[in-house]
Amino acid sequence: MEMFLYIALFAPLVGSLTAGLFGASKKTLFAGVFASGMLFASFISSLLLLIQVLQGNTYHVEMMTWIATGDFYVPFGFVVNSVTITMMMVVTTVSTVVHVYAIGYMDHDKAFNRFFAYLSAFVFSMMILVMSDNLLGLFIGWEGVGVCSWLLIGFWYHKESATWAANEAFIMNRIADLAMLVGIFTLYWNMGTISYDGIFAQVAIADHDMLVVAAGFLFVGAMGKSAQFPLHTWLADAMEGPTPVSALIHAATMVTAGVYLVVRMNPLYDLVPEVGYIIASLGAFVAMFAASMALVNRDMKRIIAYSTLSQLGYMFVAAGLGAYWVALFHLMAHAFFKALLFLGAGNVMHAMSDELDPFKMGGLQKVMPYTFWMMTLASIALAGLFPFAGFFSKDLILEVAFVEHHYILYTVLLITAGLTAFYSFRLAFLIFLGEERYKLFGFHPHEAYKYMIVAMSPLLILAIIAGFLFKGTYYEMVTGAITGILPSLEYHVHNHTVYWIMTIGTQLFVIAAIVYAYKKYIDAKIDKKVEEGFFYQLLFNQYYIPKIYDEVFSKPYAELSKMCWKLDNAVVDATVDGIAGVFYGTAKKTHTMQDGNLSSMLKWMVAGLVTMLIFAALVVSGDTIYVILQTYVAPVLEAVVGMIKSIGH
């Protein structure tokens, strides 16, 4: 069985390296097909491991030793338990679908092979992150996905905006990684181990304040990866990358790594509920914050990106309140329908020659029926209508907030649910229904290739059934007696009436929001007065936060760098040049020594001989020479001095 673990882990790497061999060549279909095939192998292995885990087996392997210095022992270890296998299934499923989709999407791209190399490398890093059994292994995967994200966002590196966005993403992640490292160091310093088992064994007896510090810093690291406020600006800009990248990385996998970290470290976070509450509050804030920005945006992918950000907030609310299995469940369901949304958007972009403004589209339902149904169903799942997946995960989070008596959080999340439904369907209606505005702009859209639609269909099916079909099995697996490692808290609203009012009320609220969106956007009228209003401008410019960051952080830092560059020029370069100058000057002065005249060269030779003789004499026979001087030279000198004295008289 361990073999399947290794296959699941390393098959993406093999695919990546093979595609990388063709990196500089023209598009070869083999690279894409092989990479997808490797991903599929990884998926099958994960499936087999899932069956095993459901039967109650967990696997813990240590591949080889990494660091073994003194007391510090870190292996390359991998563990497959219920939490891991959930993430593995999510990652491999979405990755396989995205790989096959990308074969069609990147069809006309010159750097086809390079894309698959990067994409598979990303999946490999994500698998390391998920399957690792110690914090350092997780950190390797963490950094790996950061790098691959940078490579993929800046895939079209000739575009200035793409490279800028890639750098922004990477640098923001780095800032958060610093905090994460501090958290890891804190844990190691106080516990002497960084493997999960070791930490969890000691966490009950550890000092509370230290745990708060460690949990806080780890969460800051998670904030960077999962784009929580204030490190959120990179996620929207990351849409510069190709759409499959957005689907895979910025919907389903990388951004959920932060949630995974909190869920994985749940024994730690259980002991510091105050940090958990801060996490939950921040998550709720981000949920509302992102949803508000998505309301008015005119960029199709950005809307979906803000939607991701908002849902991540939901996950953190659940994780912060201690409902880790709920957070993980929402992670899983969200991955499916969000990826589906992104891929559908990719279809639309492809059809509309990379146009992103939904106001320039409209009535595409007639031309792209499959995409229409996929995106609509995904949006319904996102909105959380029964019986799609979103209902079982998102509404559960609302229940958690309510049951734990955090009514403010509940209200915020409820309003956000309405906003979510509103903007999702705003997008859907603007693109697919109404007048065919695209004809005015001269576009000739067509449906995507058949195999791309086929590739997307598993996601559609999962988005529909994941809720009611998997919830029971999943709950049993992650919290049950045999393989459960998450606390098994059931959230029941005790009063049945309240429960039904809540559920039905939420559903009605969401449906009302959808209807409102329909009425408002079916004609795609743009209200000029609203557009110039203060709130609209505020939301449209993302609360001016990117501008603030630019003014407060980027510009002063650039100035500081310029100053340092000048200093470097003046001090370091001058020193090096000075040393060279000394040699050069010496050479010029001693150049006269070589005048080609044999006689002068002989004199130099004798002079050198004398120098070496002095040296040798002192070193070899210094003491004897001293004796010689004493016995022979000293009396002579004394005699001479005596003679001079006598002459003097």
Place this chain on the structure above:
Amino acid sequence: MMEITLTHYLVLSTVLFMIGLIGVMRRKNLLMLFFATEILLNSVNIALVAISHFYGDFTGQMFAFFIIAIAASEVAVGLGLLVLWFKRFNTIDLDNMTQMKG
């Protein structure tokens, strides 16, 4: 001072070596330079043979023998080169032989 010891021979060798060095440094005519080199070699030979005699060791005489052989062949080759140079440049004044400048 009645008895001639090793020291006398060594002092003699020193004086001759000094004369040879002065000649090497002073002479501007290539042929005269060769003469001075001969003086240097001979002074060393005297020192070697003297030490060999006073310490009953043949090594010194062997060395001196080989030095003589080497000096002879050196003279042969050196003179050949000198003649060629003279034929080409018509002078053997060291001050005019600065082709190797720089």
Place this chain on the structure above:
Amino acid sequence: MFEFLAFYLFAFLTIAMFYITVTTSHSLYALTALAAGMIFISAFYFMLNADFMGVVQLIVYAGAVMALYSFGMMFFDTTRELHEKKTSSVVVFTLAIMATLITVAMIAAPVIGGNIEAYNPIIEGVGNSQQIGLVLFTKYLVPFEVAAVMLLVAMIAGIVMAGKKMDDSYSELSEEEIDAKEAEVVA
């Protein structure tokens, strides 16, 4: 007594001769003085019981080397005086004195220290040449052979440098062709 006189006489003569060699401006005097110096040095060898060395000195130096130098002198006008540019005497003398003093100090140090052991001891009673033969052809055989090769190389070098062009081999040409060549050269 005899040794004392001999030593100082020959020492004085040798030094005088070599001094003339390095300081005179007549090239012929320099050559003659050098030859005389060589001969006086061989006297030292005889005084030191190194008969073979003394004879070799006479044959090789005073005979062959001086002959070579004489032939070299043929190229130059020996009646003219050598005009040599004055060099700084101070530098020359200082360097020379320093070099020699230190060299002597280095050589004398082990002598005075007294730690010398004989590698090839001299046996009393046996003739000097015989002993040299014994040592030379056993312990110093390889240097002997190498020196022979070196002499061969020097000889060939001398011939090649001094000879004229040797593109044609006289032994392969007939009598008439050789005569034609000779007539060409003369013309």
